[in-house]
Amino acid sequence: xxxxxxxxxxxxxxxxxxxxxxxxxxxxxxxxxxxxxxxxxxxxxxxxxxxxxxxxxxxxxxxxxxxxxxxxxxxxxxxxxxxxxxxxxxxxxxxxxxxxxxxxxxxxxxxxxxxxxxxxxxxxxxxxxxxxxxxxxxxxxxxxxxxxxxxxxxxxxxxxxxxxxxxxxxxxxxxxxxxxxxxxxxxxxxxxxxxxxxxxxxxxxxxxxxxxxxxxxxxxxxxxxxxxxxxxxxxxxxxxxxxxxxxxxxxxxxxxxxxxxxxxxxxxxxxxxxxxxxxxxxxxxxxxxxxxxxxxxxxxxxxxxxxxxxxxxxxxxxxxxxxxxxxxxxxxxxxxxxxxx
Amino acid sequence: xxxxxxxxxxxxxxxxxxxxxxxxxxxxxxxxxxxxxxxxxxxxxxxxxxxxxxxxxxxxxxxxxxxxxxxxxxxxxxxxxxxxxxxxxxxxxxxxxxxxxxxxxxxxxxxxxxxxxxxxxxxxxxxxxxxxxxxxxxxxxxxxxxxxxxxxxxxxxxxxxxxxxxxxxxxxxxxxxxxxxxxxxxxxxxxxxxxxxxxxxxxxxxxxxxxxxxxxxxxxxxxxxxxxxxxxxxxxxxxxxxxxxxxxxxxxxxxxxx
Numbered sequence: 001x002x003x004x005x006x007x008x009x010x011x012x013x014x015x016x017x018x019x020x021x022x023x024x025x026x027x028x029x030x031x032x033x034x035x036x037x038x039x040x041x042x043x044x045x046x047x048x049x050x051x052x053x054x055x056x057x058x059x060x061x062x063x064x065x066x067x068x069x070x071x072x073x074x075x076x077x078x079x080x081x082x083x084x085x086x087x088x089x090x091x092x093x094x095x096x097x098x099x100x101x102x103x104x105x106x107x108x109x110x111x112x113x114x115x116x117x118x119x120x121x122x123x124x125x126x127x128x129x130x131x132x133x134x135x136x137x138x139x140x141x142x143x144x145x146x147x148x149x150x151x152x153x154x155x156x157x158x159x160x161x162x163x164x165x166x167x168x169x170x171x172x173x174x175x176x177x178x179x180x181x182x183x184x185x186x187x188x189x190x191x192x193x194x195x196x197x198x199x200x201x202x203x204x205x206x207x208x209x210x211x212x213x214x215x216x217x218x219x220x221x222x223x224x225x226x227x228x229x230x231x232x233x234x235x236x237x238x239x240x241x242x243x244x245x246x247x248x249x250x251x252x253x254x255x256x257x258x259x260x261x262x263x264x265x266x267x268x269x270x271x272x273x274x275x276x277x278x279x280x281x282x283x284x285x286x287x288x289x290x291x292x293x294x295x296x297x298x299x300x301x302x303x304x305x306x307x308x309x310x311x312x313x314x315x316x317x318x319x320x321x322x323x324x325x326x327x328x329x330x331x332x333x334x335x336x337x338x339x340x341x
Numbered sequence: 342x343x344x345x346x347x348x349x350x351x352x353x354x355x356x357x358x359x360x361x362x363x364x365x366x367x368x369x370x371x372x373x374x375x376x377x378x379x380x381x382x383x384x385x386x387x388x389x390x391x392x393x394x395x396x397x398x399x400x401x402x403x404x405x406x407x408x409x410x411x412x413x414x415x416x417x418x419x420x421x422x423x424x425x426x427x428x429x430x431x432x433x434x435x436x437x438x439x440x441x442x443x444x445x446x447x448x449x450x451x452x453x454x455x456x457x458x459x460x461x462x463x464x465x466x467x468x469x470x471x472x473x474x475x476x477x478x479x480x481x482x483x484x485x486x487x488x489x490x491x492x493x494x495x496x497x498x499x500x501x502x503x504x505x506x507x508x509x510x511x512x513x514x515x516x517x518x519x520x521x522x523x524x525x526x527x528x529x530x531x532x533x534x535x536x537x538x539x540x541x542x543x544x545x546x547x548x549x550x551x552x553x554x555x556x557x558x559x560x561x562x563x564x565x566x567x568x569x570x571x572x573x574x575x576x577x578x579x580x581x582x583x584x585x586x587x588x589x590x591x592x593x594x595x596x597x598x599x
Contacts, residue, residue, distance in 0.1 A: 076513070077473075078482060102505045106485040109470035113442060113477035118560035121468055134564065139467055141354045144367050144566040146466070152560035189482035189519075193512030196502065210598065234599055247526040253508060260486075260504045260524075268598045275355075289596060290573060291589065298359050303569050307592060308577045309585050319586035327594045 005063070005091050006038030010084055010098045012075065013046030018056055021099035023166035026060060028097055028159045031126050035133055037094060041065060045083060045183070047073035053178045061173025069183030074192040077107040083183050084111055093154060100158035102259075108158045118152030122278065124160035141277045142300030160278060162285055200254025202262040208238035211266045213257055213284070214250075215242040215301075217273015217294060217313055221250050226317045227272060233324050240264070242280045258283040272313045276301025342395065342496065344388045345449055346402045347459035347471065348381040348417055350410040354464050359568065367566045377413040380460025382420075382530035383523045387490070388458055389421035390528060395496075399423050403448065405441045407433050411546060418541035419533025425546040428554070435466055436551075437559035442474030447554050449479060456499070457520040461486050466563075472522035482515045485522040492517075 007029045011022040022042065029040040041063045044053050053066035067087065071079050084107070088096060096111070098104035100122045112119035125136030125145065132149050135157070139146040205211060212231040218224060231237040239255060246256040257264055258280040269287035273294060274280060281304050284290070292305035295312050302308040309316070356373025377385075385402065392398040402417040403426040404410050414425030428444050430436060449457060457476075462469035469485065476483035488510060489502035497517055502510040504524055515521075533541075578585045593599045 075511070077484070081477070102486050102503065102511075105469055106473060106503075108473075109438070109468075110473040110477035110483070112470075113439065113474035119439070119470055119474070120561055121470060129564070136567065137467070138569075139566070140357050140369070140465055141467075142569065143354065143357060144359055144369065145569050146566055147366075147564045148561050149564060150561045155561070189516045190484075191514040193500070193514055195505070196510040196512060198508030200508075202508070243525070256508065259506060261508050263507070268593075268596075285572075289598075291592075296355065300569060302575055302577075303571045304573060306574045306576065307589070308575055309589060310577070311582055311585060316582060316586065319582055320589060323583075323586040323590035324593065324599055327590055328599050 004039060005041035006094045007032055007040040008088065008091060008093045008096045009040060009042045010096060010104075011042065011044055012072075013044050013049045013052045016048065016052055018044055018052045019099065021101065021161055022056070024161055024164050025097050025099060025159060026062065027164035027166040028126075029095075031164060032095060035126065035128055039063075041091070043067060043084070043087060045072050045080065050180065053180070057178045058175040061169070061176050063176045063179070065179045065181060067181045067183050069185055071185035071187055072183055075103050076187055076190050076192050077103075077110060078187045078190045079183075079185050080107045081111045081114060082186055085115055088115055088117075088154065096154065096156045098156075098158050100160050104158045108156045112156040115154065115156075116152075118150035118155040119157075120148055120150065120155060121158045122160050123157050124163045124278070138278045138300070141275050142281070143275075143298055160282075162282060198254070200252055202254045205238045205240045205255055205257070206262050206264055208236060208264070209266055210234045210237035210268045210270070211240050211257070211264055211284075211287075212237055212270045212272065213240045213242070213274060214245055214272050215274030215280075216244050217275075218245070218250075219273075219314065221248070223314055224250050226314065230270070230272070230317050230320060233321060233328060234268075242274050271301050271305065272317070274301050275299050276304055342391070342398045342455045343453060344391065344398060344400045345452070345454045345457045346381070346384050346388045346400060346417065346422065347445060347457065347475075348385060348402055348404050348413050349378040349460075349463050350375050350404065350406050350413045351378045351463055351465045359566075361568055365567060367568050369566055375409065375412070377416050378460055378463045378465075380462055380464065380523070380525060381413075382460075383525055383527050384458040384460050385417045385420050385422060386528045386530040387523055389531070391456075391492070392421065395492075401426060401452075401454075403428065403445060405436065405444055405551065406430055414546055415538070415541040416533055418544060419538040420531055421534075421537055425541075425544070427546045427548045429548050429550045431550070431552065435563075437561055438466075438468045438470035438474060439561070440551075440557055440559050442471045442478060443557040444551055444554050445471065446475045446478035448549065449475070455496075455518050457481070457518075459520070459522050461522045461524050469522070472520055476520040479520070481518055481520050483520040483522070484513055484515060486524050487521045488524045488527050490521060490527070
């Protein structure tokens, strides 16, 4: 029964659909294997996982354990920790991996503490250094990466989404086996109460071809006018912001870009005074072209930018306006004025 | 009701100077002042808010750190907290989250807290692990990324909203005692009041050296820091501010973006 699995990948299944984040985890697991780790197995938790588990095992050729039960229809950390800890005891893996989502980040550290395992969250890189397997993760707002090792027998890792890319195999792998298990749950102390959808409609920023995004570097609410003026230089641009700007009420939450906001992929992302913490970058990584303006030459936003400008946006935005004025297409300008006025 | 709030002292992240070493590693130097972790301010505020809105609420504030970390306890008392507990470490090094969680759990175990509050992560190490780990060690129900909370009237439970991807919120009912890790935006942290700060300066802290607590071992180790790789071209525009603006305008025009 306790077949040897060195890397446990944990995911969930909702309404018959496996969380697509599983592919990032497989890519992460393959990297671990490239650095010496052993067999990989996928655990899918949910209410009715059967068909999805079968499909996954056939598609990726990795052994799948389907853990199902009515109590797993919705996520509760109590249920997830309980189920995964029992599976961990049976398997005794070196690594337990989950996506670094609001849920994975909630249950993984508790699972590690309960099982006496090591824990690393938001891992986005892996290197071998002096014969040791090291994991990288953002620290200090993404200004630098911390390099970590674990000497625990088992390490629970949450993997930053969108970093490790899964390459579908050129030839279909032979289908792997599926093991089915019924979950026994103890969830006396927490009760799921539903999901409340995001308050505002974010379609204006998710569909905008140009986004002028503002961060903490704007300093004061009165400077927000500069950002709106900058956006007016462009045809069909929308203003968006980082978390802190929305928390302060300077922009509505429906204009927040990042993990807890919208994910955007405009032709131009103009990041004004945004430091570029991973929570923000996750929401704009797919932008086609990125210009970042920031006073701090070490701002992590610059690593995500095509063009980097070390300036204070408060002084620099009027200069952009002056420089662009003679170049702006007059019809577009008329369109833009009409729309924003 | 007894509340414990966990706070951490962190360096001013914007004031961190990064120096590249020859071996590919980077050295960090904290140039600015140390302060209370931004995320923890929301936890202190929430506790003080509960104290103001209900009878018989007692708010303890705890931190783990070297001597100078006492400043954040004073600030929390300045905001309206009752007592400060300093789990005093002997080095300036940031202890691994499993150690911090074990120490806080050991302290809290016999003190009968109804609610333990903390921030969702720290600005420096960004682990977000101490809360869930301490909850597991204390065998308490918990939630992280809490953006809304409402205690039942008795109070034997708390209804919380936690932030999930895309701005949606998950609703969970949790029975007390419990631990909650709060998200920024759940409230507006107040500034310390002068009268409370004066009280904080007079008031003794409960100081417990961490070496007197159960020994526990760190399982993960930070070996050092590296500069992040560039994900894109990261072409730096040089010249005077006016020249930079002109170059930027040319780039925008060339790409037909204006």
